[in-house]
Amino acid sequence: MTDQIPALRLENIVKTFPGVRALDGVSFQVMPGEVHALLGENGAGKSTLMKVLGGIHQPDEGRIFIEEVSAIMASPLDAKSKGVVFIHQELSLADELSVAENIYLGELPRKSFGRVDFEKLYADSGAILERLKCGFTPQTIVGDLSIANKQMVEIARALTVDAKAVIFDEPTASLTDAEKVVLFDIINDLRSQGVGIVYISHRMDEIFTISDKVSVLRDGEYRGSLITADTNEDEVTQLMIGRSLDLTAAIEHAPLGKVALEVRDLSCGALFHGVNFKVHAGEVVGFYGLVGAGRTEIAETLFGLRSPSAGKILLDGQEVNISSPIDAIRYGISLVPEDRKEQGLVLGMNCRDNMTLPQVGDLTAGPFVSDGAEIAIFDLYRDKLAIKTPSWRQQVGNLSGGNQQKIVIGKWLSMAPRVLIVDEPTRGIDVGSKSEIHNLIRDLAKQGYAVIVISSEMPEVLRVSDRVIAMFHGEIIREFSSEEVNEDNLVQAISGIKSDKVA
Template identity: 75%
Template sequence: MSTATPALRLENIVKTFPGVRALDGVSFSVLPGEVHALMGENGAGKSTLMKVLGGIYQPDGGEIIVSEQKVVMRSPLEAKHKGIVFIHQELSLAKELSVAENIYLGELPHNRFGLVDWQHLFEKTDAILQRLKVGFDARTRVGDLSIANQQMVEIARALTHEAKAVIFDEPTASLTDAEKVVLFEVIEDLKSHGVGIIYISHRMEEIFKMTDRITVLRDGQYRGTLDTAQTTEEDITQLMIGRKLDLTRNAVDHEFGAAALEVENLSCGTLYTDISFSVREGEVVGFYGLVGAGRTEIAETLFGLRTPTAGKILLNGREVHIESPVDAIELGISLVPENRKEQGLVLGMNCRDNMTLPQVDALVSGPFVKDSAEIEIFGHYRDKLEIKTPSWKQLAGNLSGGNQQKIVIGKWLSMHPKVLIVDEPTRGIDVGSKSEIHKLIRDLASQGYAIIVISSEMPEILHVSDRIVAMYSGRIMRTFTAQEVTEDSLIQAISGLGESEKVA
């Protein structure tokens, strides 16, 4: 493979935005039939480089070479016609249109009368969908599909042309384990046909499973290319962030207080049944389980988004009834949601306004919101959480994933909660920012916050939790202390192999 002519090359690419050089002379290449990972912290330049390649951005310098021919990509459609397909992390689908219309948008087939040839369109689309082994057809309205199936529609776009290179940007972020298997099969199929794959992901297990080589960017600059089979996670991390990470287990360095939250025999229809647990002041309780175990649904119930069918919720020993998020907030329960971009932030709003949104009524003076009070709140939590942004005026959508997550956490900390629930705290965040979020959670616990962490990543749960609640199919199977838990016992419990035990 190393002697093959690259399917594409980018040479000395430069891209500058106002006040920021996002790419500083970056070179990158992918070979036919190779899966080449592109890694780096949020803000390292990965997405910018791929948007240059995909025709979304025009470079300020450098060259793009496809099959030894210099090309200019003026638009995503032009890039696609030249063999470059970009499958975005953020879905870019027209939800009111059919699957077929989305896949062939901008290039619908026409008959000799100039009208759309619907039969041909649907036949071509169904052939692609059969290759992906999905459970919907060409005529399905995209808005009626789950997020995971919408992601599969994005992937289907890559199969409509004879692609020379396909860019996968965090492709498994919304997929179930079964759908991931299908995705990996599709990638192997593309490889076997000589297509070069560029794979952007923060998930190390996928990187080591799927890729042949790894290129690392830091601060918009090329830092090196490694053979996957001959490198380690530590090597990659040091290239990405310039330092080693502390990946040791959590060690409790403070005393726990009284029980801030107690849940007794809580049920919510068929979503979860007979759930009992407690969280003490200064304690982090991690919830771990497979998709559908009921973890997020419990969090949504505690935050007033779902109504329980049985059981009790107690705060500081007093039973409470939570019928809406307003009730939860007033009682001192805050939820950092799983999907920060859709549920936690208004991306087109600035950082300050995002952070003060839940308490804007309390910051009103006459008909106006007090700017000085909002700026003071933002400044306090920007410093406390070490949020990296030029100013409070920066749009939340322009921040890195780690800083976006800190904005959401700061928003809820500014409400001074008794209980902080954090659902998938580091999803889509690079390893350096993950380490910062983990440290932040531990620091908040040491300050006396009662914290629930829901995560699908075992290393994360093991690292931050004082106790771990293992769930399977809507039930608590076992509860472990940080000292007694092992990876094997945790996997057994979430697979339904452990004996169900109530949480004290």
């Protein structure tokens, strides 16, 4: 590999946004047939660097070379024509169009008089979908697909050209374990064809499974590279955040208060049935299960987004009827949703307005919203949650994933809830911010909040929870205390094994 020329090379790239120097003279390269992981905390500059390479942003300074030929990436289509394909973390699909039209968007095959050659379009798209082992057709409307399947359509786009380099930005954030296996097979196939792969992920297990080399950015600067086989997670983490993290430290359990939330025989059609559990004040209850087990659907029912078909919800021992989020908020139930960007934030609005949005009607002075009251709320929770932002005027869309998540949590804490439900609290968040969110959840329990955490990451559930509830096909299979739960018996439970014996 040392005698080869790089598939792509970036030299002294500088990119500045208002108030932020996102990239400060960064150089980076990937060789043909190499999977090169690019790591760093949220806001370190990873995605910005790749967006410069992918033609989304233009660099203020620096140069890009494709196989040592200087190139200017005027647009994503221009970058793709030069052999650089960007698979985005945020989906960039047209929901109203078919899968095939999305795969070949901007380069649809044509017949005479400019007509689209749908026969060729569907045939070519079908071949790619078959290669990806997708269970949907080229004619399927993208808006009808799940998030995971939409991500597979994004990946399919990369296979339409003779790529020299493919950039994967958090590609597994919405994929199931089975779909991850297919993705890694595709990456290995591209690697065998001599394609350079840039792989951005916060998931260390994936980095050590798929990559050959790791490069790290911190505060917009290049901090070094490591051979994956010769390093370990602690060394990579120290390079990323400038310190080591002890993610195995035992948690402190707060004294439990009275039962804040009780659910009796709760059902919601075919999504989940006969669910019973309690959450005390000062307690974190973790929900764990495979995709489709019913965890998120329970949270949405408690928050009034779904209507239960049977059962009761009790708060402080009193039965309540929750038919909408307005009811849930009034009763003191708040939900930090699974997808913060789509469901938890208005990305074009500033930090202050996002944080005060649910209570804006209570912050009026005459016909106007009280700026002073809003700023006071934002300042309070910015300090409490250590939110890093230049000011309240900063657009939320410009914040790192960890700080965006803190804005969503602060928004609901400012409503003084009795019960806080957090769905996938650290999805798409770097290892440093993940530790902060975990500590924040434990601190909330110490303050007397009743907290429900739903997570697809077993280490996360085991770390933050006082009790863990395992779900399988819409029902609770087992409930574990923190002392008895471990990886083995939790895996057994989410596989449908109802044994009362701890493995």
